[in-house]
Amino acid sequence: MATLAPGVKTGPYHAVLDHIHPEPTGFIRKYIFSIDAKVIGIQYMITGGLFFLIAGLLAEIIRAQLLTPNGAVVTAATYNSIYSMHGSAMVWMVVIPLVTGGFGNFVMPLQIGARDVAFPWLNLAAFWMFPVAGVILFSSFLFGAPDAGWTEYPPVSLQGPPGTSMWCVAIFLIGISSTLTGINFMVTIFKMRAPGMTLTRMPLFVWGQFATAALMFIATTALAGALLALFLERTFGVPFYDPKHGGSPLLWQHMFWFYSHPAVYIMILPVFGIISEVLPTFSRKPIFGYKMIAFSTVAIALLGFSVWAHHMFTSGMVPWLQLPFMIITMVIAIPTGVKIFSWMATLWGGSIHWTTPMLFATGFLITFTCGGLTGFFLAAVPLDYHEHGTYFVVAHLHYVLYGGSMMGLFAGLYYWWPKMTGRMYNEVLGYWHFWLSFVAFNGTFMPMHWLGLMGMPRRVATYDPQFQFWNVFASISAFVLAASMLICIYNLGMSLRRGKLAGPNPWGARTLEWMISSPPPYYNYKRIPAVLAAPYDFGNPLPYIGLDAAPGAEEAAAISESHPVPTY
Amino acid sequence: MAQRTVKPRTNLGPGFWPVTAFIVVVSAIMVYFTMTSGWPIGLIPAGEPAPATDELFRFLGSVAAVIFNIVTIYTIYFGIVFAKKKNAPPNAIGVQIHDAFVLEFWWTAIPTILIVILAIYSTKSWVDIQNTQGDVLTVEAIGYQFGYQFRYPRLAAPVSGAMHLPLNTPTTIHVTSRDVIHGFWIPEMRIKADMVPGLINTLRVTPTVAGTYPIICTEFCGIAHGGMKTTVIVESQQAFGKWFAQQGGAHANTSTTAAIPLSAGSADTGKTLFGQKCSACHSTGPFSQKLVGPGLGQIFNDAGHPKLVNGADPTPQNVASILKNGYQGDIGVMPSAQVNAISNTDIANLVAYLASLSKK
Numbered sequence: 022m023a024t025l026a027p028g029v030k031t032g033p034y035h036a037v038l039d040h041i042h043p044e045p046t047g048f049i050r051k052y053i054f055s056i057d058a059k060v061i062g063i064q065y066m067i068t069g070g071l072f073f074l075i076a077g078l079l080a081e082i083i084r085a086q087l088l089t090p091n092g093a094v095v096t097a098a099t100y101n102s103i104y105s106m107h108g109s110a111m112v113w114m115v116v117i118p119l120v121t122g123g124f125g126n127f128v129m130p131l132q133i134g135a136r137d138v139a140f141p142w143l144n145l146a147a148f149w150m151f152p153v154a155g156v157i158l159f160s161s162f163l164f165g166a167p168d169a170g171w172t173e174y175p176p177v178s179l180q181g182p183p184g185t186s187m188w189c190v191a192i193f194l195i196g197i198s199s200t201l202t203g204i205n206f207m208v209t210i211f212k213m214r215a216p217g218m219t220l221t222r223m224p225l226f227v228w229g230q231f232a233t234a235a236l237m238f239i240a241t242t243a244l245a246g247a248l249l250a251l252f253l254e255r256t257f258g259v260p261f262y263d264p265k266h267g268g269s270p271l272l273w274q275h276m277f278w279f280y281s282h283p284a285v286y287i288m289i290l291p292v293f294g295i296i297s298e299v300l301p302t303f304s305r306k307p308i309f310g311y312k313m314i315a316f317s318t319v320a321i322a323l324l325g326f327s328v329w330a331h332h333m334f335t336s337g338m339v340p341w342l343q344l345p346f347m348i349i350t351m352v353i354a355i356p357t358g359v360k361i362f363s364w365m366a367t368l369w370g371g372s373i374h375w376t377t378p379m380l381f382a383t384g385f386l387i388t389f390t391c392g393g394l395t396g397f398f399l400a401a402v403p404l405d406y407h408e409h410g411t412y413f414v415v416a417h418l419h420y421v422l423y424g425g426s427m428m429g430l431f432a433g434l435y436y437w438w439p440k441m442t443g444r445m446y447n448e449v450l451g452y453w454h455f456w457l458s459f460v461a462f463n464g465t466f467m468p469m470h471w472l473g474l475m476g477m478p479r480r481v482a483t484y485d486p487q488f489q490f491w492n493v494f495a496s497i498s499a500f501v502l503a504a505s506m507l508i509c510i511y512n513l514g515m516s517l518r519r520g521k522l523a524g525p526n527p528w529g530a531r532t533l534e535w536m537i538s539s540p541p542p543y544y545n546y547k548r549i550p551a552v553l554a555a556p557y558d559f560g561n562p563l564p565y566i567g568l569d570a571a572p573g574a575e576e577a578a579a580i581s582e583s584h585p586v587p588t589y
Numbered sequence: 590m591a592q593r594t595v596k597p598r599t600n601l602g603p604g605f606w607p608v609t610a611f612i613v614v615v616s617a618i619m620v621y622f623t624m625t626s627g628w629p630i631g632l633i634p635a636g637e638p639a640p641a642t643d644e645l646f647r648f649l650g651s652v653a654a655v656i657f658n659i660v661t662i663y664t665i666y667f668g669i670v671f672a673k674k675k676n677a678p679p680n681a682i683g684v685q686i687h688d689a690f691v692l693e694f695w696w697t698a699i700p701t702i703l704i705v706i707l708a709i710y711s712t713k714s715w716v717d718i719q720n721t722q723g724d725v726l727t728v729e730a731i732g733y734q735f736g737y738q739f740r741y742p743r744l745a746a747p748v749s750g751a752m753h754l755p756l757n758t759p760t761t762i763h764v765t766s767r768d769v770i771h772g773f774w775i776p777e778m779r780i781k782a783d784m785v786p787g788l789i790n791t792l793r794v795t796p797t798v799a800g801t802y803p804i805i806c807t808e809f810c811g812i813a814h815g816g817m818k819t820t821v822i823v824e825s826q827q828a829f830g831k832w833f834a835q836q837g838g839a840h841a842n843t844s845t846t847a848a849i850p851l852s853a854g855s856a857d858t859g860k861t862l863f864g865q866k867c868s869a870c871h872s873t874g875p876f877s878q879k880l881v882g883p884g885l886g887q888i889f890n891d892a893g894h895p896k897l898v899n900g901a902d903p904t905p906q907n908v909a910s911i912l913k914n915g916y917q918g919d920i921g922v923m924p925s926a927q928v929n930a931i932s933n934t935d936i937a938n939l940v941a942y943l944a945s946l947s948k949k
Contacts, residue, residue: 264787410807
């Protein structure tokens, strides 16, 4: 039995918790430089959301330019910068920070019954690199933004405008942030789960975060090395990539894709987790095949490391080496298929509540399946010889990144919105947002499949007149897609002002975060609950012990020892 | 007397089997459409290996259509029939099943088998492409910002503008770049390779349909990337011969049997010839001064590289042998004398020139 340290106040539980886990009072410590994972998560979401709007605006300029074959809106040079910045920002400043830093920080500690992440100060540092990196990236527009696409292949990126070096710095910085978050989350998930929460009792969102954290920790270093070399070559002429001075342009491609293919899974595995939370909650059913979903997440993360060269089938490598990369890429379809079928089986026999997050999660099932199937066409080397570098690739990547990651992110946003803000949003506006964006998304990107197959290369500011019809079709759909985002912003804004109070558990969900008030108190749990079973058994009593009880002073002291909390 | 126990049939939900039948019918129609129409590629196959690629595309397209139908239609159907009933109590729950081993086994096993089939099919198609005949005609395509140049055997000067290919002639196209990475794509022939500076990528194609087709750059290469394209004109052997003669072709004697008169080589003639035939890929500096291939200025007396690239000693005979027969290196190809359109006398002159460089 632990004894109280001298000076510890005894009395009501909140007094004890206030002592071991005191809430900062000043505005800056509370909202700006907070070390509370929940606040940091929301900071990530606000910052990432702003960057999403900027990068989305860039996408609209791209689509406006492509309304006519000769592209009257901006010059070719500006266009190249705009699409490069759109891609870079969406990948590194929107999706990766949102799925890991945003939802990971807010939801994951709550779901494992922890009071915070393992290293709150590291978390603070990781977050603040993100807006700094974003500002550096976007301010490159002042000096000539990078223009060689988000992949920045040398040697052409060596000729790029000065902003290309700022791009290197910004992405390097966000890479450090990713690595730190990866370490933080791995330790948190390993060491800070509530008593009784074994690995197979973890919510599936936590499994997704865990696999992602490992990917970020391992893969991002390769990108950092590649970026450093590119920066040195651009700034000091150290010849890494330029063949004129003995460098190898393919070195960059290997290093870049060794990170950027796992990055695809960094962007989708947490979203798989979101889907695996939303579907059972609104179907009022246990997730179907929990273990298979969890193991397939790990399998995808492992296989994801050995497929990077499928981005390089036309780049020039020893021909036979294309075969193993093709086959391993195809093998990834197996665990992914297992997930899709398990989610469909979760719908079967349910009592489905058609809320906005449920619509987004189901829409994800359909659009992500499309993206997965076109991935198969790109994996098959002979077909890739035709499709590589065309709009078919653009269609595929938006089906997995928008139809996959963003749809899942919207599902998560609406799902945890009441938990984050304590208020409900308007369901009717939510439906409008879903249906408009779902139709407009398909209208934007579906035609790109055949545009690419019929001969339209990607990254072009002008195109042949025979492609105009479908480009106009895609552009108009993209404008509708942008309008649907305005509905979302209006809906969430109004919810903050006068939304109905949500209460702790508006959805009837069963994971731990719904057991406490909305928004959760600073210290999350009065007492860390014990976990008896996996969370998804509807109809059974909740598998948690000790949630409601207020710990006595001695018990609180024991908690403070067994679950370290940040000290100031 | 043994009592027969009847296992209760699982009720899969209202209308499950009709929906399944609907999926089968829709899938059959889509597979038929995919297999018989050219859509969505919508381009004629204008040469080998395009028909094989299209066949693989149609096969994959059929499989994808079936999977798409299964996922989409069942998802929508489940969403409709299992929606919460209007009169259901607020705490109504769904069927509490956690897993079903048999189901999970099959939906892992069947995709696995399918992927094995698709992988084998893709591999076979890949092998066919690798074995596509070439080498009757060899053309070099060189990308630059922002255009293409083509070099034909027995033509002294590179050809700008359209590329010409004779019908039904197995052709090898070596592609490389002078500055940054470009793409070389002929959509109608379903072939593409990146043009990487310092590296030679090889495409093989046999044009089978006469016509004019685009050649398109597919790797971002700078401000005018969108306009970087040219055409390939596939024409009859006679028309090609006529065009070729106009370009000043067909002058060198490329006899392969005569002995190479090494002793008669002239370094001065060799120097001119080096400028025409070799300097696009080789510098006259030291080995490390690479363009596409190594620098040749010290080929006979380089202490850092005491052997030739094929492992032979750097004697004039061995250098002449590489010039004559070409060499397939780890990352690049040295074309043969026939491809380079140089005669035995030319080889002797080149060797004499290289020897004079090494003496300096």
